[in-house]
Amino acid sequence: MRFIIIFLLIGGLVHSQNCEQELHGRVVDFHDGSPLSGAVIIVGGVEKYAQTDVDGYFTIDNLCDETYNLQISHPECSTVSKTVTVPYVGTYIIQMEHHLETLDQVTVKGSAAIDYVSSQLESRLEKDALDDLSHTSLGDALKLLSGVSTLNSGNTVVKPVIQGLHSSRVLIMNNGVRMQDQDWGVEHAPNVDLNSAGSIALIKGASALQYGGDAVGGIVLVEPDRVIRKDSLFGSTILTGASNGRGGTLSSSLSKTTAVGWYGHVQGTLKRFGDFEAPNYVLSNTGQFEKAFSVRFGLNKFTYGFEGYYSFFDSETGILKASHLGNAEDLFFAIQNEEPSVIEDFTYSIENPKQEVTHHLAKAKGFMRISNFGKLEAQYDFQFNNRFEYDVRRGGRGDQAAVDLELTTHTFSTDLSYDAHTDIKGNVGVMMRYQNNFANPDTGVRRLIPDYDKYDLGVYALGNYTLNDNWKLEAGVRYDYNHLDAKKFYRTSLWENRGYDVEFANFFVEDFGTQVLTNPVFDFHNFSGTLGFTHTLSEQFEIFTNYSLATRGPNPSELFSEGLHHSAARIEIGDLRFQQEVAHKVAVSLHKKAGRFQFNFSPFLNKVNDFLLIEPTGVEQTIRGGYQVWEFRQKDAYLFGFDIDANYQISRHFDMFSKFALVKGYENKDENPLILMTPANLSTTLEYKNEELNHLKLALESNLVFRQNEYPDTNPEIYLPISQTNEIIDVSTPPEAYHLMHFRVDTRFDLSRKSTLAMGLSIYNLFNTEYRDYLNRLRYFADNLGRNIVLRVKINY
Amino acid sequence: MKNLKLTSLLFITTLFLTSCSSDDDNIEPILEEEVITTLQVTLVGGGSTITMEYKDLDPEGPTDPVVTVSGPLMAGTVYTGSLTLLNELVNPAENITEEILEEAEEHQFFYQVSNTLNITNITYEDSDSNGNPLGLSFSFETGAASAGDFTIILRHEPNKEAEGVSNGDITNADGETDISAGFPLTIQ
Numbered sequence: 004m005r006f007i008i009i010f011l012l013i014g015g016l017v018h019s020q021n022c023e024q025e026l027h028g029r030v031v032d033f034h035d036g037s038p039l040s041g042a043v044i045i046v047g048g049v050e051k052y053a054q055t056d057v058d059g060y061f062t063i064d065n066l067c068d069e070t071y072n073l074q075i076s077h078p079e080c081s082t083v084s085k086t087v088t089v090p091y092v093g094t095y096i097i098q099m100e101h102h103l104e105t106l107d108q109v110t111v112k113g114s115a116a117i118d119y120v121s122s123q124l125e126s127r128l129e130k131d132a133l134d135d136l137s138h139t140s141l142g143d144a145l146k147l148l149s150g151v152s153t154l155n156s157g158n159t160v161v162k163p164v165i166q167g168l169h170s171s172r173v174l175i176m177n178n179g180v181r182m183q184d185q186d187w188g189v190e191h192a193p194n195v196d197l198n199s200a201g202s203i204a205l206i207k208g209a210s211a212l213q214y215g216g217d218a219v220g221g222i223v224l225v226e227p228d229r230v231i232r233k234d235s236l237f238g239s240t241i242l243t244g245a246s247n248g249r250g251g252t253l254s255s256s257l258s259k260t261t262a263v264g265w266y267g268h269v270q271g272t273l274k275r276f277g278d279f280e281a282p283n284y285v286l287s288n289t290g291q292f293e294k295a296f297s298v299r300f301g302l303n304k305f306t307y308g309f310e311g312y313y314s315f316f317d318s319e320t321g322i323l324k325a326s327h328l329g330n331a332e333d334l335f336f337a338i339q340n341e342e343p344s345v346i347e348d349f350t351y352s353i354e355n356p357k358q359e360v361t362h363h364l365a366k367a368k369g370f371m372r373i374s375n376f377g378k379l380e381a382q383y384d385f386q387f388n389n390r391f392e393y394d395v396r397r398g399g400r401g402d403q404a405a406v407d408l409e410l411t412t413h414t415f416s417t418d419l420s421y422d423a424h425t426d427i428k429g430n431v432g433v434m435m436r437y438q439n440n441f442a443n444p445d446t447g448v449r450r451l452i453p454d455y456d457k458y459d460l461g462v463y464a465l466g467n468y469t470l471n472d473n474w475k476l477e478a479g480v481r482y483d484y485n486h487l488d489a490k491k492f493y494r495t496s497l498w499e500n501r502g503y504d505v506e507f508a509n510f511f512v513e514d515f516g517t518q519v520l521t522n523p524v525f526d527f528h529n530f531s532g533t534l535g536f537t538h539t540l541s542e543q544f545e546i547f548t549n550y551s552l553a554t555r556g557p558n559p560s561e562l563f564s565e566g567l568h569h570s571a572a573r574i575e576i577g578d579l580r581f582q583q584e585v586a587h588k589v590a591v592s593l594h595k596k597a598g599r600f601q602f603n604f605s606p607f608l609n610k611v612n613d614f615l616l617i618e619p620t621g622v623e624q625t626i627r628g629g630y631q632v633w634e635f636r637q638k639d640a641y642l643f644g645f646d647i648d649a650n651y652q653i654s655r656h657f658d659m660f661s662k663f664a665l666v667k668g669y670e671n672k673d674e675n676p677l678i679l680m681t682p683a684n685l686s687t688t689l690e691y692k693n694e695e696l697n698h699l700k701l702a703l704e705s706n707l708v709f710r711q712n713e714y715p716d717t718n719p720e721i722y723l724p725i726s727q728t729n730e731i732i733d734v735s736t737p738p739e740a741y742h743l744m745h746f747r748v749d750t751r752f753d754l755s756r757k758s759t760l761a762m763g764l765s766i767y768n769l770f771n772t773e774y775r776d777y778l779n780r781l782r783y784f785a786d787n788l789g790r791n792i793v794l795r796v797k798i799n800y
Numbered sequence: 801m802k803n804l805k806l807t808s809l810l811f812i813t814t815l816f817l818t819s820c821s822s823d824d825d826n827i828e829p830i831l832e833e834e835v836i837t838t839l840q841v842t843l844v845g846g847g848s849t850i851t852m853e854y855k856d857l858d859p860e861g862p863t864d865p866v867v868t869v870s871g872p873l874m875a876g877t878v879y880t881g882s883l884t885l886l887n888e889l890v891n892p893a894e895n896i897t898e899e900i901l902e903e904a905e906e907h908q909f910f911y912q913v914s915n916t917l918n919i920t921n922i923t924y925e926d927s928d929s930n931g932n933p934l935g936l937s938f939s940f941e942t943g944a945a946s947a948g949d950f951t952i953i954l955r956h957e958p959n960k961e962a963e964g965v966s967n968g969d970i971t972n973a974d975g976e977t978d979i980s981a982g983f984p985l986t987i988q
Contacts, residue, residue, distance in 0.1 A: 329956070329977030344974040395976060397834055397906075397956060398899045447833035454827055490827050496861040515829045517857065517889060567860045574860050624864055626836060626856035628953075628980030724912045724951035724982055725970055 022067035026087065028095035029059045030075060033305065035423040036375045039077055039099055047072035060094075075099065081232075081305075098374065100305040121467050122477040122535025122549040123210045124592035124603060126150075128203040130228070134797055135749075135763060138243040138252045138274065141175075141195045141203075145223065148205050149662035150605070150646035152681040155779040156190040156570075158279055158788050159291045159320050160358070163193070164778065165207055166607060167642050167666040167680050168220030171558045175223045176214055178299075178312055180366050180384045183412040183438060185452075187560040189780065190570055194316045194362035194388065196295035198241070198254040198272040201228035207607070207646075208590050209531060209553035212463045213418060213432055216481040216531025217555035219586040219611060227312075228258065230266045230303050235259070237757075239799045247767075247791035248290070249349065250276035264303040271296035277351035278321075282771045282789035287347040288324040288354050293317065301368075309369040316362040321353040326784045327395050328572040330628035331721045334783070335732045343785040355401050356570065359391040377421040377430075386412040394569050400447065405569055407443035408452055412436065429466030434459070440559065449566055452559050453491035460484045465533075475537040477549075483529040485556045489563065492518045497565050497576075507579055523562070527583055529554035547592040557581040561615050561635050571780070573631040574623055581637055586611040599652040606645035614640035614670075618678055619717045619734055629721040631732070639671040642680075660688045667713065676713035682737065682777055683709040698751040698761075705744055711737040711777045738782055741774035743767075758800040767791040831890050835859055838886040838893075839952065839981050845879030845942075854952075854981035857888060865981075872986040873942050875918075880925065880939045883909065883952070885979075897936065900954075904928035907978075908960060909935025910953040910970040917948030918987055922968060932960040933968070947986045954979035 030042040038059025045052045046063060048071065053061040066089045076082040080099040087095055126148040136144045142153040142161030154162040154169050162169050175182040175193050184194040203225050209218040238257035245251055256270035274293035279286045294317045301310030325343030328334050337344060366384035373379060392406035413436065420430035436459040442450035465479035490512075498504055498519050504511070510521040535549030557577075564577035592605040615637050622629040644666035651659045663685045668677035688704040718731045749763040771790040775782040837859065841852040850873060856865035873879065885896035900907050905928045913919045921941040924933035958975035960966060965973045 327976060329975075330980060332980060333977050395957065397903065397978070400834060444828060444830050447830065449830050449832060492827075492829050494858060494861040496858045496863045500862040512826065518829045520826060520829065565860075623860070623862070625859050626839065626854055626865055626979055626981055627859070628977050630860070724914075724949065724953070724980060727912075727914050727949070 022065055024064075024066040024068065024089045026063045026066055026089055026091055026095060027093075028061050028063075028097060030055045030061070030077070030097045030099055031059055033098045033100050033372065033374060035425060037425065039080070042075055042077040042080075042097075042099065044097075045074045045076075047074060073097075121475050122533075122537050122547050123206055123208055123551075123590055124547045124594060124605065126205045126207075128205075130201055133197060133200055133203065134239075134241055134761075135747075135765070135795065137198055137241045137254055137272075137795065138245055138793060139197065141193050141197050141200075141223075141225070144197055144203065145205060149603075149648045150207055150664045150666075151205065152664070152684065152778060154189060154679070155776065155781070156192075157286070157289050157320075157323055157779070157781050159276070159289065160190055160192045160322075162189065162191075163223060164681055165205070165221035165223075166609065166644060166646070166664075167668050167677075168609075171555065172218070172220035173223060174215050174218040174221075175225065177225045177314070177364065178227050178366070179368065179382065180364055180386070181214060181414070182364075183386045183410060184360075184362055184388045185390055185408060185410055187452075187558040190358070191360075191390070194318070194360055195225055196272050196293070196297070196314070196316055198252070198256075199227070199270055199295065199297045199314060200225045202226050207605070208533075208549060208588050209551040209586070210477075210479070210533040210535065210549050212465055212479045212481040212531060212533055213430065216461065216463075216483050216529055217553055219553045219555050219584060219588075219609075227299060228256075228268065230301075231260055232262060232264055232303060233260060234262050237800065239797060241795065241797045243793060243795050245276070245791055245793045247788055248276035248279045250274070250291075250351075264305075264308065265301075266303060267298075267300040269296070269298050275351070278347075278349050280349070280789050281786035282773045283786070284342060284346045285349050286323055286785055286788075287343070287345050287350075288321040288357070290321045290351055290353045292319045292353065306372045307370065309367070311365075311367050313363075313365045316364075317360070319353055319359045320357060322356040322358065322570065323781050323785060324354070324356070326781050327356050330572070330625070331622055331631050331719065331732055332628050332723055332725070334572060334631065334734075335721060335723065335730055338733055338783045355393045355395050357393050359393070359404075361387075361389045363387040375423050377419065377423060380418045380420075382414075382416050384412075384414050386410075386414075388412075392570060404443075404446055405448045406451060407446050409441040409443065410438065411441075412438045426469040427466065429464070431464045432462070434461040434463075436460075448569075450492065451564070451566065451568065453489045453563050455487060455489035455559060457488070458484075458486040473539045477533065477535045477537075479533045481531045483527075483531070483554070485525075485527040485529065487523075487525045487527075487556075487559075487562075489523045489559070491521050491523055491563055493521055493565060495519050501578070503579060510579075523579060525556075525562075527556040529556060529583060543595050543597045545594050545596060547590075547594065549590050551586075551588050551590075553586040553588070555584045555586075557583070557615060564635065567630065571633075573619075573633050575617065576632065576634045578635060578637075581615065581635070582613050584611055584613050584615055584637075600649070601651075602647065602649040604645065604647050607643060609642040610639075611641065612639050613637045614677075616640075616678060618715060619719050622719045622721050631719055631734070640668060640677055641671065642666060642668040642677070656691050656693055658690045658692070660690065662686050675715050678715050678717070679778060680711060680713070682711040682740075685709075696750075698749070700747075700749040702747045703744070704746070705742065707742045708740060708776065710740040734783070737777040738775035741772060741776075743772055743774070744769040754798075758798065761795075761797040761799075763795040763797075765793045765795070767793065832859075833887070833890075833894075835887050835889055836885050836896050836979060837888045838884075839979055840884040840886070841881055841952070841983070842884075843873070843879045843881045846874045846877040848874070850879075852983050854983065855888070859889075867981075867983060869983055869985065872988045875942055875945050875987050878939060878941050881937065883936050900934075900936065904934045905930055905932070905960075906957050908933060908955055908958050908965070908973065908975075909938070910955065910968055910973065911935075911938065911940070912949075912951040912953065912970070914948035914950075916946055917950065917985060918943030918946040919950065919985075924968065928960075930960070932966055935968075942987045945988045947984070949982045950985045951982040952979065953977060953981075 042055045073085045140161045145151045145163045206222045240255040243252045252274045254272040258268045260266045297314035324345040368382040370380040388410040391404040394405040416434040418432035438457040461483040463481035467477040512520040533551045564575040588609040590607040620634045668680045690702040692700045747765040751761040839854045843850040851870045887894040925937035955975035958973040962972035
């Protein structure tokens with residue numbers, strides 16, 4: 004009351020002054036300076052207001068020579084307060100934060116990645132879909148998207164395969180940080196906790212050049228939850244129990260956000276499984292124990308902000324005991340046998356052979372908006388990856404890891420984006436990276452991957468241009484320089500046998516008798532680029548066309564392998580002479596985005612020059628018997644195929660979803676099929692949903708995987724002393740086609756205004772079908788998983 | 801922009817310094833501890849001693865193993881055999897036989913004779929603490945003059961309780977092959 008009186012008094016005083024001033028002003032968008040019409044300007048203390056015209060201008064008359072508080076509001080912006088002293092000469096400019104929604108999106112994602120890959124259709128998995136898969140892995144989740152399959156070592160070591168390509172060819176971004184987790188190995192799964200993801204985007208090509216120029220297969224973007232700028236405290240807990248493996252997952256998260264922009268987020272996951280089971284037997288020693296947590300905090304102002312992030316991932320994974328082999332004779336018998344050689348009672352304990360991986364990721368990022376221009380970002384990230392592989396060893400060495408690799412990576416990157424023009428957008432950036440690999444000599448086993456230092460420098464420029472409502476063009480270029488400096492011990496015999504002693508004499512450092520120390524140093528200059536357009540054909544149809552050029556330097560495994568890879572029971576040999584792989588990929592997507600029937604049809608052609616692949620080449624005789632030899636080689640190849648997604652709304656309650664993917668890969672000229680290409684697969688889901696019945700959802704899924712009929716026949720032949728015969732080890736022939744049915748039911752209850760309880764039940768492999776998958780490295784030894792009943796409870800609060 | 805330049809300069813300098821320092825200290829070679837490079841067999845019978853050796857100093861490398869047999873066996877003779885296992889990649893050579901003896905329960909040798917070679921009555925002359933055969937010592941009997949392969953197989957973690965395994969039948973033994981060494985023998 005007193006305030007009002009004072010107010011009135013001041014008002015009285017004001018009236019006695021000259022009160023015929025006018026204030027001319029204009030309200031504009033912060034980033035591109037475009038006028039904001041319909042903004043309302045309220046003058047505090049006096050009952051005056053004005054509204055901006057189509058050009059953003061406004062005028063307030065009858066003001067006194069005073070200082071006024073203005074409150075400016077606009078339906079698409081946050082309200083702004085300003086202080087202005089009258090008389091004001093000229094036009095008073097007020098900048099507002101336009102596009103509230105895109106703001107959050109852009110700020111959280113880091114560089115406005117997705118916006119800049121406009122000519123390639125991106126696939127996306129949202130939080131709800133990910134929550135349902137809480138008990139699985141990143142690879143399993145990505146498999147829901149058409150064109151993605153998985154390369155498995157058992158059912159817990161899962162790598163995504165994008166249109167036939169995997170490992171070093173698939174780039175994984177975890178909250179804006181490129182994962183450096185020894186992705187060269189086929190039995191090295193991504194060290195990402197699926198539960199830490201808010202959403203996952205997939206780009207089936209190399210077009211998002213700001214992340215790297217070597218994504219011959221594609222790019223996976225694991226993004227955290229979006230930060231909303233309002234005062235709120237919320238979280239969720241998911242508890243999953245699975246019958247197969249008799250274990251489950253507990254994952255919990257808590258977020259605090261404020262209206263001024265501060266935010267904090269913590270999340271943690273515990274995952275524990277015992278031995279999994281095939282339809283007819285226990286898959287002994289396939290348990291898993293995974294622990295992960297992440298912390299994120301920051302300030303998200305409109306004009307500036309920063310973020311700190313740390314995530315920890317630790318996974319202990321048992322490897323099927325029956326897959327642990329000595330020599331090629333053992334492999335021959337393992338393949339002959341219908342059942343795995345070791346079947347024991349169910350247990351939670353994980354014995355050798357097993358893997359234990361720890362991954363630390365820390366990042367610090369800051370950004371600043373530049374008025375009438377765009378945004379400048381800078382990021383430093385640190386990663387430490389430690390991989391132990393334990394083997395069945397003699398002489399009490401079981402507790403001593405057979406592989407102990409420590410990979411440390413520091414990356415500094417900056418990105419400057421321009422978004423001031425409505426039709427032209429672009430960004431440029433620089434990336435610098437230092438990486439060190441240390442192979443701990445305490446293993447008592449020769450280093451599989453040598454010690455090395457690696458320096459990377461990348462620069463890129465990307466841009467897109469909106470020609471009109473129907474055409475959008477996009478182009479980008481990137482250059483990467485890699486410098487690799489390794490310390491590698493070669494067996495003298497191999498060093499000479501492959502002619503390295505002559506060709507790479509300059510790498511020689513010291514002779515240790517049976518071994519030589521060498522210092523291989525490589526420099527690679529990689530060019531990559533992208534060019535594409537998006538064309539809207541009609542209200543329903545749009546077409547995306549993209550060409551991308553990707554260049555990938557050979558990874559340490561491809562260059563330096565020379566010896567027994569214990570976990571694969573084979574001798575693997577790389578080559579120092581390898582060059583970069585250069586991929587030209589053309590991807591087209593025809594998208595029908597409206598109507599009851601919608602679809603995507605996405606054909607592609609990926610021509611890869613100097614494609615690197617590993618294949619069996621023969622058998623080497625040792626005191627332990629014959630060993631399979633797998634050699635890397637390089638040859639021009641091409642892959643092509645298409646993915647189809649379709650959905651049809653049958654009625655208000657019924658929907659049908661279908662996806663089909665086909666990929667073919669051949670070597671040039673002799674048209675030899677490439678090894679381990681994903682077989683054609685078709686998945687169809689019939690879904691019933693009823694929002695009124697506690698959001699009830701019932702779904703029945705049919706999943707058909709065809710037999711891979713095109714494969715290289717590279718079976719080695721061995722002499723079997725037991726039967727005194729020569730036998731062919733059939734490592735090439737793919738398993739038969741299989742068909743699986745899955746069923747699920749979901750409901751959701753509102754507990755209070757702010758909290759919900761969601762419950763779901765899924766039955767995977769409904770009919771307990773026996774099957775083996777071509778892309779499972781353990782297919783020689785055991786069937787895949789049998790029926791699995793999974794119960795999920797999720798509480799949002 | 802100036803800050804950015806400074807930061808990158810600092811970064812590159814750090815890289816440079818780390819790279820310089822790491823160049824000087826060379827790493828040490830790893831001498832494989834667990835490798836068996838050599839299998840020596842001593843056969844005593846009929847008043848004479850035959851020695852055989854299977855040596856693989858380049859276990860995973862391209863050089864083939866070297867097999868030597870000191871001479872032919874006599875027909876119609878009982879031989880007792882004993883095995884010595886060595887890792888000759890380390891200096892002095894490590895005797896792996898002791899390791900096998902210590903872990904006798906987890907190991908078993910098997911002897912395979914090709915059809916053309918007249919060797920019979922192969923008998924284990926030792927056993928582990930469970931009374932199951934080990935096979936560092938064994939005996940056999942030669943028949944009429946013939947020639948063929950005699951293969952010695954060492955399995956790690958075999959199923960010694962499986963059918964026939966304690967009698968030297970490898971069919972159901974499973975486990976992991978640690979040695980599979982064939983010797984060309986002649987009986988005269």
